[in-house]
Amino acid sequence: MRIDVITIFPGYLAPLREALLGRAISAGLVDLAVHDLRTWTRDVHQAVDDAPYGGGPGMVMRPQVWGEALDAVLALDERPARIVVPTPAGRPFTQATAQAWSGDERLLFTCGRYEGIDQRVVDDARRRDLTVDEVSIGDYVLVGGEVAVLVMVEAVVRLLPGVLGNPASAEQDSFSDGLLEGPAFTRPEVWRGLAVPDVLRSGNHAKIARWRRDRALERTAERRPDLLAALPEDALDDADRAF
Numbered sequence: 137m138r139i140d141v142i143t144i145f146p147g148y149l150a151p152l153r154e155a156l157l158g159r160a161i162s163a164g165l166v167d168l169a170v171h172d173l174r175t176w177t178r179d180v181h182q183a184v185d186d187a188p189y190g191g192g193p194g195m196v197m198r199p200q201v202w203g204e205a206l207d208a209v210l211a212l213d214e215r216p217a218r219i220v221v222p223t224p225a226g227r228p229f230t231q232a233t234a235q236a237w238s239g240d241e242r243l244l245f246t247c248g249r250y251e252g253i254d255q256r257v258v259d260d261a262r263r264r265d266l267t268v269d270e271v272s273i274g275d276y277v278l279v280g281g282e283v284a285v286l287v288m289v290e291a292v293v294r295l296l297p298g299v300l301g302n303p304a305s306a307e308q309d310s311f312s313d314g315l316l317e318g319p320a321f322t323r324p325e326v327w328r329g330l331a332v333p334d335v336l337r338s339g340n341h342a343k344i345a346r347w348r349r350d351r352a353l354e355r356t357a358e359r360r361p362d363l364l365a366a367l368p369e370d371a372l373d374d375a376d377r378a379f
């Protein structure tokens with residue numbers, strides 16, 4: 137997978153080259169290229185924003201600069217790219233989104249700051265039949281899209297074959313079966329007087345699986361009843377319903 141990021145703060149994306157993601161890049165599983173938006177400014181002040189039409193607070197990022205930047209970065213590779221615009225006004229980014237994007241050949245993230253990017257940049261890309269997804273990582277506002285890109289790139293890249301040491305980890309993620317993951321324990325058996333649940337040390341795999349499923353159902357019902365309500369009819373078996 138090739139990942140391009142266009143931003144006025146390239147340094148914000150440095151963490152993508154650390155740890156697991158850094159190893160994925162070194163292993164050639166991911167090609168990452170970060171581009172400074174100011175490369176495509178034409179004026180001495182390298183202005184990337186201007187006052188919003190219609191008035192109001194803040195500044196809007198200029199279409200000319202973004203249009204040239206997008207065209208130039210898209211032209212760097214012939215693989216089709218999904219253009220991703222992080223914005224609080226976007227569709228929710230979920231585990232299902234990460235799963236879907238993990239099959240893409242190329243992702244191109246455009247990091248907006250201020251009050252966002254002139255809408256015509258997205259409209260122009262879409263009318264050229266480019267895939268453009270405006271997505272939000274949650275119901276809150278950030279200063280810029282860079283942090284959202286860190287979140288989304290990590291969620292996607294960890295799903296790529298060969299990135300996680302044990303692929304089963306991704307299969308047993310929270311949300312992978314529509315439920316939150318239950319509690320996890322490791323040694324010692326007793327810590328500050330708190331013992332690991334006996335069933336987890338029983339060696340009875342059927343009982344352990346049932347116990348884990350019950351804890352996942354319990355946690356989901358308590359913390360995210362919306363996820364439980366959204367489960368498809370056949371997602372819960374009789375044992376689940378008995379819980």
Ligand SMILES: COC(=O)c1ccnc(N)c1
Nearest residue numbers: 222223272273274278280
């Ligand atoms: C500037 O970008 C944001 O504020 C942003 C991006 C993606 N998701 C959000 N919840 C906010």
